[in-house]
Amino acid sequence: xxxxxxxxxxxxxxxxxxxxxxxxxxxxxxxxxxxxxxxxxxxxxxxxxxxxxxxxxxxxxxxxxxxxxxxxxxxxxxxxxxxxxxxxxxxxxxxxxxxxxxxxxxxxxxxxxxxxxxxxxxxxxxxxxxxxxxxxxxxxxxxxxxxxxxxxxxxxxxxxxxxxxxxxxxxxxxxxxxxxxxxxxxxxxxxxxxxxxxxxxxxxxxxxxxxxxxxxxxxxxxxxxxxxxxxxxxxxxxxxxxxxxxxxxxxxxxxxxxxxxxxxxxxxxxxxxxxxxxxxxxxxxxxxxxxxxxxxxxxx
Ligand SMILES: [Zn+2]
Numbered sequence: 001x002x003x004x005x006x007x008x009x010x011x012x013x014x015x016x017x018x019x020x021x022x023x024x025x026x027x028x029x030x031x032x033x034x035x036x037x038x039x040x041x042x043x044x045x046x047x048x049x050x051x052x053x054x055x056x057x058x059x060x061x062x063x064x065x066x067x068x069x070x071x072x073x074x075x076x077x078x079x080x081x082x083x084x085x086x087x088x089x090x091x092x093x094x095x096x097x098x099x100x101x102x103x104x105x106x107x108x109x110x111x112x113x114x115x116x117x118x119x120x121x122x123x124x125x126x127x128x129x130x131x132x133x134x135x136x137x138x139x140x141x142x143x144x145x146x147x148x149x150x151x152x153x154x155x156x157x158x159x160x161x162x163x164x165x166x167x168x169x170x171x172x173x174x175x176x177x178x179x180x181x182x183x184x185x186x187x188x189x190x191x192x193x194x195x196x197x198x199x200x201x202x203x204x205x206x207x208x209x210x211x212x213x214x215x216x217x218x219x220x221x222x223x224x225x226x227x228x229x230x231x232x233x234x235x236x237x238x239x240x241x242x243x244x245x246x247x248x249x250x251x252x253x254x255x256x257x258x259x260x261x262x263x264x265x266x267x268x269x270x271x272x273x274x275x276x277x278x279x280x281x282x283x284x285x286x287x288x289x290x291x292x293x294x295x296x297x298x299x300x
Contacts, residue, residue, distance in 0.1 A: 007216065011237060013059050014026065023194075024184075027182040031179045032239075037277075051097070052168040057146060060181040060182065063090060076121050079120075092239055139157055151163060163183070167207050201225055249274075258299065
């Protein structure tokens with residue numbers, strides 16, 4: 001692989017901490033992840049544009065977690081989309097889906113650079129190692145952009161001054177040619193001047209997609225933003241990946257009970273669809289027989 005184009009060529013999230021300890025940051029290229037999500041869910045350009053943003057930013061956020069910890073974002077709005085769910089594990093597995101508003105002609109609306117989701121709420125849930133219950137927070141959405149909503153959540157709910165950049169670039173045919181995000185966060189030692197300097201640097205930087213296209217590496221982009229030395233503390237591949245399986249569905253189906261499953265079998269309702277990744281599973285006669293036998297045994 002050509003090193004100079006490594007950032008654009010491969011989906012990866014990189015997390016760094018500045019040597020002075022005042023800032024941490026994460027940058028992610030999630031282009032292939034977004035394309036897989038769009039393809040799996042058969043999304044049009046419009047919906048795909050938003051899902052790409054969501055997948056990119058949640059993968060960046062997840063990089064601040066540990067191991068199998070995960071974070072999910074549930075957006076519910078009254079604008080371009082009705083709802084969007086995205087989730088990522090620190091190890092890079094990312095998935096999600098979107099429910100767009102039912103516009104008669106989506107092409108007529110177009111996609112403004114800062115297109116947002118209207119007003120509504122963002123629910124953030126984190127599954128953390130040291131907590132039995134998910135840690136959740138609900139904040140209002142900023143209608144301007146997903147990036148602003150995320151920065152607002154981080155500043156107000158987590159009390160971490162953060163700058164969030166999300167960039168999804170579309171080709172002439174409307175396909176996603178780049179999806180990425182960068183989050184910089186001020187640590188307790190950073191003073192107001194430091195934070196202002198970093199914010200200024202980010203505001204005047206070229207778009208992430210332009211930097212990526214010109215072959216700028218993740219490290220160089222972070223240096224432009226942070227303006228100081230840093231060390232890499234984490235780096236993981238990012239993929240659109242879902243842990244669903246027919247076995248997981250069968251386990252969930254057990255809760256429906258004997259009669260319900262018997263009725264599904266009779267009506268040949270054997271198709272199961274994962275809402276997160278849109279994978280379709282089909283229960284065989286053997287699957288039904290196994291489920292019914294197990295449920296019968298539980299009843300006795
Ligand atoms: Zn799935």
